[in-house]
Amino acid sequence: MQFDSLAAFIAMGTHGPYVWTCYGVTALIMGLCVLAPRWRLRRILDRERRQQRRQQAAR
Helix, strand or coil: CCCCCHHHHHHCCCCHHHHHHHHHHHHHHHHHHHHHHHHHHHHHHHHHHHHHHHHHHHC
16 A cells, blocks of 8 residues: 555554554553563562661671
């Protein structure tokens, strides 16, 4: 499918809002799939560091 202009490509006939919303939601979910494990690992490592500090302070 070819479009006459960039505006026609973005509008995609009358389907533009649906298509671009789907792309946006997909990009958001994929981004969260990449970031969520990093956030979880950071939280786990912070918890371990705090626990080690508490154990060393108790000695």
